[in-house]
Amino acid sequence: MMTSPRSRQNRSLFIIAFLVVLLTALACSRSVAQGDPSWQAPEQGAGGSGSLPLVAGSSATRTPFRPATRLPGTPIFTPTPDELHSLPAQRTDPERNVVQPNDTLGIIAQRYGISMDELISSNHLRNPDVLEVGQVLTVPVAIPQGIGPAFKIIPDSELVYGPASTNFDIAAFVQSQRGYLAQYSEEVDGKTISGAQVVERVAQDYSVNPRLLLAVLQYQSQWLTKTDIGQGKIDYPMGVRQEYRKGLYHQLAWAANNLNRGYYVWKVGGTATWLLGDGSLVSIDPTINAGTAGVQAMFAGLYGRADWENAVAENGLFATYNSLFGYPFDLAVEPLVPGDVRQPLMQLPFEPGQDWAFTGGPHGGWDSGSAWAALDFAPPVDALGCVQSDLWDVAVADGLITRADNGAVIQDLDGDGFEQTGWVVLYMHVETRDRVRAGTFLKAGQRIGHPSCEGGEATGTHLHLARRYNGEWIPADQTLPFVLDGWVSRGTGTEYDGYLEKKGQKIEAYGGLSPENIIHR
DSSP states (O other), X not given: OOOOHHHHHHHHHHHHHHHHHHHHHHHHHHHHHHHOTTTSOOSOBTTBTTOOOOOTTOOOOSOOOOOOOOOTTOOOOOOOOOOOOOOOOOOOSOEEEEOOTTOOHHHHHHXXXXXXXXXXXXXXXXXXXXXXXXXEEEEOOOOOOSBOOOOOOSOGGGTBTOGGGTTOOHHHHHHHHTSHHHHOEEEETXXXXXXXXXXXXXXXXXXXXXXXXXXXXXXXXXXXXXXXOOHHHHHOTTSOOOGGGOSHHHHHHHHHHHHHHHHHHHHTTOOSEEEOTTSOEEEOOTTOOHHHHHHHHHHHTTOOHHHHHHHTSTTTHHHHHHHHHXXXXXXXXXXXXXXXXXXXXXXXXXXXXXXXXXXXXXXOSSTTTSOSOEEXXXXXXXXXXXXXXXXXXXXXXXXXXXXXXTTEEEEETTOSSOTTSSEEEEEESBOSTTOOOTTOEEOTTOEEEOBBSOSSOOSSSBEEEEEEETTEEOOTTSSSOOEETTEEEEEOSSTTOEEEEEXXXXXXXXXXXXXXXXXXX
């Protein structure tokens, strides 16, 4: 059929107008994802960059994150590769490792990026389950077998429990999928909770995005969309077939811990290789981002080379995530931790006139996989171990208590009611007795509760203190070190070892009570 010149002209104008609208929408999409004031740090105030003026009992000062709007038919482009990351040099000679307390062969193999079989063979170990403290092991050189994929799976902000998760209703989403997870319940710490609540608890504790946990669960066992699940996938939905990890909670906790491990190790340039489930070693492509590194690391613990490459490629977890939640990079919050962020003023977490012990330098914020975001302090007690103390943990800064259960107290320093945004402080091992309640606004120095062993693993009464910003665990000893009453945290490269320094004074962490580790306000 012929068209008139005016018709052709009108069609051309329509196409041009459509392209202008499309490009404008895309530009707005990127602007919202990067500069939405619902998550962006405000101008510096009395509390430092990233803080807001706080009023006791004030209501939320921010609104939940709103993702970019993607028009139907908008093309999806592969994210730009990161700039080359600086990777540690590969070892060229065997090393000697002295076995430390709590070491296992698996821990040592993971530390050096080699298989347990190589470690056993090189040391002629007859019983690899028995190691002695002080035993010297030869660690052979591992040779990587090729390089891993450069495909970027998720942005960093989709790995952490950050701003983009503030408007995500886990329970409603799980119910909408009508799968096994929607009818599942489990007993955790003596309470029966739903499948959605299990996901929420793991997301909050480990600070890992619940969308990512759900996508991994779906990829591994289809719990979201299927109701007929085999017993093996009911007991071990992540595929980690260890008796003590049976059940959804333990399986998701394993996944969250290993997602964190890959994310934070990559951010500090701590590894250049992944050790896969079949014992093979793969060099990491230096252009991936930390979020992708977290996913690659988690799947490395589950699969051999072929299955691992499938899981971290475009048709693997990415496709599952995309089918559930849409294109993950539309949800990107970048930068997650802006370069000009500063820690708000903080004080030591105990009352004046009391001597406490600095018992733990930089170590995992939550479990072994997260950043070394935590410091430990212990009250003087008359006996070793988990004994009751009447001394008080106190708030290190002004802020709103958003959670207080299972030994953990979460304080939101910007007061918006979202622990996924801005500065957040974790106080761990806080006794149930006299513990502050959620919804309470505390000023710096006001009482939180008593130190104890409640929540997590603890061998003695103490307080575990850690920080997050926009959901990311902030290391206690790097570019944003912990500063408490002017005491600056320094690490040594060994977990739990470190110092507090102030005006030429230095206090070294020690796992007990001694004159050398006493600190007071």
